[in-house]
Every structure is written in C-alpha cells, then in structure tokens.
Amino acid sequence: MEKGVLFATGCALCLSATLRSAPATAQYQVFQTSWEEAAWQVQTRPQRCVLQQGITHFGQVRFEQQPGRALALSLSTELKTGRLDRVRVVSQPPPWKHGFAARVLGAFAPRADAAPVVLPAAQTLQVYRALESGMQTMIELVPENRPDAAARVILSPLRFLQVLPEFIACADGLPQLDFTVLESENIYFSHNSFNLDAAARRTLAEVTRRWRQRKDMRVVLGGFADGTGQAAYNLRLSRKRAESVARYLRWRGVPRTAIEMRHFGAAGAGDLAQEANAPRSRRVTLWLTAAQ
Numbered sequence: 001m002e003k004g005v006l007f008a009t010g011c012a013l014c015l016s017a018t019l020r021s022a023p024a025t026a027q028y029q030v031f032q033t034s035w036e037e038a039a040w041q042v043q044t045r046p047q048r049c050v051l052q053q054g055i056t057h058f059g060q061v062r063f064e065q066q067p068g069r070a071l072a073l074s075l076s077t078e079l080k081t082g083r084l085d086r087v088r089v090v091s092q093p094p095p096w097k098h099g100f101a102a103r104v105l106g107a108f109a110p111r112a113d114a115a116p117v118v119l120p121a122a123q124t125l126q127v128y129r130a131l132e133s134g135m136q137t138m139i140e141l142v143p144e145n146r147p148d149a150a151a152r153v154i155l156s157p158l159r160f161l162q163v164l165p166e167f168i169a170c171a172d173g174l175p176q177l178d179f180t181v182l183e184s185e186n187i188y189f190s191h192n193s194f195n196l197d198a199a200a201r202r203t204l205a206e207v208t209r210r211w212r213q214r215k216d217m218r219v220v221l222g223g224f225a226d227g228t229g230q231a232a233y234n235l236r237l238s239r240k241r242a243e244s245v246a247r248y249l250r251w252r253g254v255p256r257t258a259i260e261m262r263h264f265g266a267a268g269a270g271d272l273a274q275e276a277n278a279p280r281s282r283r284v285t286l287w288l289t290a291a292q
Helices: 010-014 121-132 160-172 198-213 231-251
Strands: 005-007 029-031 041-045 048-055 059-065 072-077 084-092 103-108 136-143 151-155 183-188 217-223 259-263 283-290
Touching (some): 041 160, 183 198, 198 217, 198 231, 231 283
Antiparallel strands (some): 136 151
C-alpha cells in the first residue's frame, strides 16, 4: 500500500451509521496525507489570503479570503474524475480524539463546469470550525455514472492551529469593505506613476463592457501604492491612481454616479507592499458590486 493512499477499512467502521446511505456499488478510495507530512501553509498575496493543505496523490485543498467575499474552500485534484454527481462533507474525530461522533455537514451537487470544486459558504464555515476544534473532515466526491471512481479526501487538523493566527492576521490586513464583491479586476502602474498603459486601458474597456450589460452595478475603485516612500505621499499617489481610472471609465461612458473612489495608500496591499518596487502593490482594484 502506498504511503498516503488508504482504502476505507477502519474508517468505514467509525462512520458506518453516518454513511449508511452511500450507494453500495461505490468503491471509495481514501486520500489522506500521513500524520508526519500533514501541514497547513499560509500564502499572503495582494487582496488574497490563502490557507492550504496538500493531499498526497490527490491535489490540494485551500481556504481563501478576499475583500468583500465570504470565506471560500476549494479542492483541486490531479485525478480525472469527470463530472461529479454529488459532494458530501462529513466531520469526524481523528484516531486520537475519543468521545466524539461523526457528523454530516451537508451535501450538494456541484456545477457541471466546476473546476476546482468549490464548497458552499455554509459548508466552508463548518469545515473551518471543525478543523479549528481538532476534528478532521472527509469530503466525499462521487462522479456521475462512475461509482468505481468515488473518492474520500481527508483534511487533517494537524498543525492547523499553528498557522491559523498568521491566516487571521492576513485577513485582518485586507481592505475592510462594506459591500459584497461580485467581480474584481486589477489595474497596475509603473513605479511612482498614475498613468494608464495599454494593458490597463484594455482591462478598463472590458470592465465598461460588463457594466453596460448590467447597469444595475456600480464600480468601486481602490487605489494602492507599494511600501516605498512616505505614508502621506503613498496615500496621495493611491488617490491619483484611482482618479486616473475613474476619468477613463467616465470617458468610456460609465456615469459618475456609478463610480465610487477609495484610496488606501500602502495599507491593505499585503506583505508585498513592504518590498521595494513591489509591482503588484502599485495598482487600482476595481470591485463590481450591486448598485445601492
């Protein structure tokens, strides 16, 4: 038996009552990283905080937090599973945690084109809380018309709490938005500049096209700067960048009433803002949200 690839034996005993409704013809392959290798890692990016775990021979699971959006949990796999019929999520105690019972957190049918598989917001929060309390999570993937290819992916709670403060700190550093983001785009600038280049104008033309298709949306602009220079100067520069984008959108036909400008300086641009000449921090983020 390969390390990290198990077949449902003892696990089936501890979940027999909970999973009794599973199709008898399904032959589940269980993917679980060994205790020694199980680990969670935090990745900090502009406008995004990621908490992820690699699953041996399967792929990756990742929590992702972005401004104005609910916490998301997705599964990316190297397997050719085809279209999934259903996904089921179960919280279960790890072998060293006694006196706790398995609990079904929910089931759903993923979209036909869903890749990676993204869990609904309710199940995402439940998985997060289960891992936080030391419970492991089983995510059951059943392909359509292929019960022989069904898989159970085990998310280990090992070392989850060790990196959780870093993930929370990253999320706290994101811009705090008072609206729900429907879509977002980034416009990047050269060092110490607020001029739009050709790539920026192409992106803004596409944003304008989307706005015309749904004129019930508004565009919120967030200007940012990198961490070089004085804070007051970076704040002014981030405002000028937002103003440049707003002028171009108005020129393309988006009315002033559909545009809102905000500027953050170097704050909220993530760890990259502290690096000299961090290009991804020199930007304006366009958040498309519902009109008020």
